[in-house]
Amino acid sequence: MRQSFRRLLLVPLLAASFLLSGFSPSATASAASVLSLTATSNPSGNYVALNWTNSDKSQPYSYMLYSKSAHESTFQSIPAKDHAKVLNIYPVVAPIVSFTTWEGKNYTLPKSASLKMWMETPNEYDSKGYGKGLISVDTVSISDFNASPDAYLKNADGSYKYDVLYFGAWDAFASQDLSAAAETKTDAFIKTGRGVLFGHDTMVDNDQISMPNFFKLVHYCNIQTIPHYTVLGSAQIKVAKKGLLTNYPWKIGDVGTVLNVPLSHSNQLAFGDVWMTYQQPYTYPNSTAATGSGGQGTNTFYLTSWSNCAMIQTGHSNGEATPDEQRVTANTLFYLAQITTDTSWNDHKGQDLDAPDEPTISGVTHNSNRTQYTVQYSSQDNATGYQYYVEATGQNDGAKYDSPVISTSLKTGMKGYSIVVDSKPNTVPDGSITATSDSYTFSRPSGSSFYIHVAAVDKAGNISSVAHYPVDELVSMTHPVSISYAIDPNSNMPFTTPDIPITNHSTFPVKVSVVGLKATSGIGDAAPTSYSDWNRLTAAQTGSGIALGVRIKETSGSGWTVINRAVPVYAGDLMSEVPLGTLGANGASGNLALTAKFGLAWANARTVSHELTLDFTIRIKQIILKIWKQAEWAENVLHSVTFYFQ
Numbered sequence: 001m002r003q004s005f006r007r008l009l010l011v012p013l014l015a016a017s018f019l020l021s022g023f024s025p026s027a028t029a030s031a032a033s034v035l036s037l038t039a040t041s042n043p044s045g046n047y048v049a050l051n052w053t054n055s056d057k058s059q060p061y062s063y064m065l066y067s068k069s070a071h072e073s074t075f076q077s078i079p080a081k082d083h084a085k086v087l088n089i090y091p092v093v094a095p096i097v098s099f100t101t102w103e104g105k106n107y108t109l110p111k112s113a114s115l116k117m118w119m120e121t122p123n124e125y126d127s128k129g130y131g132k133g134l135i136s137v138d139t140v141s142i143s144d145f146n147a148s149p150d151a152y153l154k155n156a157d158g159s160y161k162y163d164v165l166y167f168g169a170w171d172a173f174a175s176q177d178l179s180a181a182a183e184t185k186t187d188a189f190i191k192t193g194r195g196v197l198f199g200h201d202t203m204v205d206n207d208q209i210s211m212p213n214f215f216k217l218v219h220y221c222n223i224q225t226i227p228h229y230t231v232l233g234s235a236q237i238k239v240a241k242k243g244l245l246t247n248y249p250w251k252i253g254d255v256g257t258v259l260n261v262p263l264s265h266s267n268q269l270a271f272g273d274v275w276m277t278y279q280q281p282y283t284y285p286n287s288t289a290a291t292g293s294g295g296q297g298t299n300t301f302y303l304t305s306w307s308n309c310a311m312i313q314t315g316h317s318n319g320e321a322t323p324d325e326q327r328v329t330a331n332t333l334f335y336l337a338q339i340t341t342d343t344s345w346n347d348h349k350g351q352d353l354d355a356p357d358e359p360t361i362s363g364v365t366h367n368s369n370r371t372q373y374t375v376q377y378s379s380q381d382n383a384t385g386y387q388y389y390v391e392a393t394g395q396n397d398g399a400k401y402d403s404p405v406i407s408t409s410l411k412t413g414m415k416g417y418s419i420v421v422d423s424k425p426n427t428v429p430d431g432s433i434t435a436t437s438d439s440y441t442f443s444r445p446s447g448s449s450f451y452i453h454v455a456a457v458d459k460a461g462n463i464s465s466v467a468h469y470p471v472d473e474l475v476s477m478t479h480p481v482s483i484s485y486a487i488d489p490n491s492n493m494p495f496t497t498p499d500i501p502i503t504n505h506s507t508f509p510v511k512v513s514v515v516g517l518k519a520t521s522g523i524g525d526a527a528p529t530s531y532s533d534w535n536r537l538t539a540a541q542t543g544s545g546i547a548l549g550v551r552i553k554e555t556s557g558s559g560w561t562v563i564n565r566a567v568p569v570y571a572g573d574l575m576s577e578v579p580l581g582t583l584g585a586n587g588a589s590g591n592l593a594l595t596a597k598f599g600l601a602w603a604n605a606r607t608v609s610h611e612l613t614l615d616f617t618i619r620i621k622q623i624i625l626k627i628w629k630q631a632e633w634a635e636n637v638l639h640s641v642t643f644y645f646q
Contacts, residue, residue: 035401037390039408041350046412046460048350052343052390052403059396062341064193067350070385076273077193077307077338078349079244084337086137087152087162088115089145091174095319102128111319112170113139118326119333130326132249135333138162146179153189159395160194163337167214168199169315178213190220192393195308195336197329200315204267206230222272222306224292226299232287233265233313236279237302244349245275245305245335250327254461259324261302262317269297272306276328303328308338347388352412354382356456358465359417364452366444373471374441375419379456379464383411412459420453421445425470429455431463478503479614487546489600499553500592504583508618509561512592513579514550515613517571522608526597527572534597542599547572548610549595552581559588568595577615 119131418429485497526545549568
């Protein structure tokens with residue numbers, strides 16, 4: 001049976017006697033700038049604190065904030081308010097609902113205007129409703145809004161009353177489109193940076209549903225209709241993107257979290273930020289996931305956003321909403337409130353979204369009777385980078401100008417490690433913290449072999465990829481966990497490296513073979529015969545490759561019982577598995593050694609990585625048939641081990 005595992009060992013290689021240094025010019029804002037912005041990361045709160053100043057005091061200003069993470073290609077506007085005032089524009093339908101808000105006010109409204117009930121009615125999760133007292137909702141019918149949109153959008157002085165508009169929630173919006181005037185006023189509202197949430201089947205223009213005035217606004221959501229009526233959906237959705245919208249004011253869940261919603265479907269292709277998608281199996285007959293031309297976009301979305309606009313599929317089930325859906329709606333409304341007159345904001349969209357590195361497992365030890373094992377590992381957390389700028393708009397003349405773009409990063413730090421020990425090779429830990437230190441001791445499980453699975457978790461809850469480590473107790477072998485070598489052309493001994501000691505703790509001899517030896521980064525492999533005199537290479541030849549080899553160091557006086565190859569095995573001419581020798585049983589020890597051929601004309605310091613893979617094979621003498629008195633050799637590959645050199 002062949003079992004392979006790899007250990008990732010990163011150590012420095014010094015390949016030259018000097019380093020090259022450089023500098024980068026710093027960017028400075030124009031002296032004429034009157035708007036400046038600062039960003040300070042807050043790891044404990046997992047947000048970025050933004051503060052800005054405006055030296056222009058000639059008129060009052062409102063502001064919009066724009067951000068772009070290191071994983072995004074485009075700046076988008078972000079939330080900037082701690083309270084959202086929402087106007088729910090609803091279609092006129094017959095069913096009604098009656099309710100009492102957390103402030104003790106009684107309302108009777110069409111069921112299509114249920115948003116106010118959802119956001120402001122006390123429930124088992126919050127005494128102030130799903131809006132948590134952060135969202136207040138006014139209502140108006142689409143017929144009244146169409147007749148005089150500014151009467152509902154603006155105050156007497158012409159200023160806007162609301163942060164966000166919500167069109168919903170009824171199937172196909174009860175076939176009640178915006179009027180031309182209402183579309184124009186909604187367009188103007190969006191252009192100021194204020195938010196709009198479009199409900200199910202509003203932004204549609206296909207062969208069965210046509211909402212031409214709503215559809216004129218479709219570009220604000222970065223979606224496209226599908227000309228032929230095509231539906232895809234279900235009663236379960238899955239979180240597809242992590243950020244402010246999924247954790248404030250409600251913690252919705254990490255990527256992959258499944259939520260329950262009333263049955264609904266998509267009718268469009270989304271090209272923006274898709275926050276939630278429908279979970280398979282899709283409910284509708286012949287539902288097929290689709291993309292636009294070039295493979296971009298998706299029709300599996302339940303919720304998508306783009307800057308200050310979004311579309312949600314709430315409404316297909318005619319005013320019904322689960323607790324999950326109401327929480328998602330609340331978060332989305334809050335997310336779209338993006339205009340402020342303040343000069344500071346704690347950006348909870350600016351979060352640590354990058355997982356730590358996959359842990360490096362450096363070794364596994366055990367006590368004398370092998371009842372307790374200890375695994376050693378390490379990992380590093382990674383920061384998420386952000387860029388910001390703020391846009392000022394004069395409230396008297398509408399003049400706009402931007403601050404310079406600034407950069408920051410946020411890293412919450414390591415929380416600990418999630419560890420599972422079992423008999424399966426690919427188990428993924430669930431993220432719960434098993435240990436906070438760089439080692440973990442556990443009782444030996446049953447069986448001759450087991451696996452250790454380690455994932456790193458940061459304080460934001462980001463989980464790394466998993467390191468899997470097999471432990472095979474059929475034959476116990478001790479081998480190094482790190483090897484480094486150095487090349488210094490100015491030394492009397494240009495190539496230096498420690499030995500690779502191997503101890504066989506089994507009762508069987510072990511055959512050691514080289515399976516692989518190759519450069520993985522920094523430089524290429526060269527055959528040892530590439531040059532007749534390696535000491536006379538040019539700088540270009542020196543930097544093109546080295547010939548790294550491995551051999552048995554001792555030919556006698558050690559635990560090696562068989563020497564299959566006395567000369568080194570070089571990376572540049574390794575074509576197949578090459579046996580080195582056989583190590584004796586019962587604690588026999590022997591050493592492998594690295595060797596190299598290389599040039600001496602290094603132009604600069606160089607970091608090089610090499611990968612060495614060894615196979616360990618036991619040889620068990622067995623009596624096949626006693627009457628024949630015949631012995632045969634059976635070979636079983638125990639495992640292969642891979643070393644990384646740098």
